[in-house]
Amino acid sequence: MNEILWALDRLEFELDGERWMLAPEVTIVNGITLFRGSSQRLRTRLLEVLAGLEPPAGGRINWLGRPLMGRALQQFRRQRTYVPSTLFHERHLSVEALLDAVALLWQVQQPQQVIARELDRWGLTAKRKCSLARLSGGEQRRVQLAMSLVPNPKYWMVDQLYLRLDSDAQSIIAHLASQVGRQGRLEAIIATGIDGVSPFGCGAEVDLGAMVVGRKDI
Numbered sequence: 001m002n003e004i005l006w007a008l009d010r011l012e013f014e015l016d017g018e019r020w021m022l023a024p025e026v027t028i029v030n031g032i033t034l035f036r037g038s039s040q041r042l043r044t045r046l047l048e049v050l051a052g053l054e055p056p057a058g059g060r061i062n063w064l065g066r067p068l069m070g071r072a073l074q075q076f077r078r079q080r081t082y083v084p085s086t087l088f089h090e091r092h093l094s095v096e097a098l099l100d101a102v103a104l105l106w107q108v109q110q111p112q113q114v115i116a117r118e119l120d121r122w123g124l125t126a127k128r129k130c131s132l133a134r135l136s137g138g139e140q141r142r143v144q145l146a147m148s149l150v151p152n153p154k155y156w157m158v159d160q161l162y163l164r165l166d167s168d169a170q171s172i173i174a175h176l177a178s179q180v181g182r183q184g185r186l187e188a189i190i191a192t193g194i195d196g197v198s199p200f201g202c203g204a205e206v207d208l209g210a211m212v213v214g215r216k217d218i
Helices: 040-050 070-079 095-105 111-121 137-149 167-178
Strands: 002-015 018-020 025-029 032-036 058-063 080-083 155-158 188-192 212-217
Touching: 040 188, 070 080, 080 137, 095 111, 095 137, 111 137, 137 155, 137 167, 167 188
Parallel strands: 032 188, 080 155, 155 188
Antiparallel strands: 002 018, 002 058, 002 212, 025 032
């Protein structure tokens, strides 16, 4: 069954001094909601608005049938993590130090177990003492994704989900998506796609219309 997560009520946002109203195409693949169509910058800005990082210029966002604002927005921010497409500036820090910092910030229970889980999941255990400056772009992207999962989010939001990821990393995401709504706390993966990239080599475009931009597969 599909449950509507996001609904837009004449949502507008600003980009480069202009106002935009966006009705993106949506692809649902293995439980992942992907925004597609229009430009990458517009998709990124829409995801930032939905994540609560940027305010909409007009209209409103409904979350599970209720406006996403005020207390509801604060609660949502405590339950979601957001992964930008840009890489790190603090390149002197080690992989382990970054995950430790996230665990401390989010007050994660049993942090060392959680950190070990994410290092293992993303194939970073052997790199845990390495500084980011010694990692490739693809490895740094894995660190970003590992960091974002340390807080055990209910809603995992990722800009350009497959950016810099090899087939092994994409398989990790596919496995995560297969567990959405079934095991653990993760209830939705909401992301922007990359132009010309077909996730996992499959998935047909699904036209959900202008008002509905996200669904959860249960």
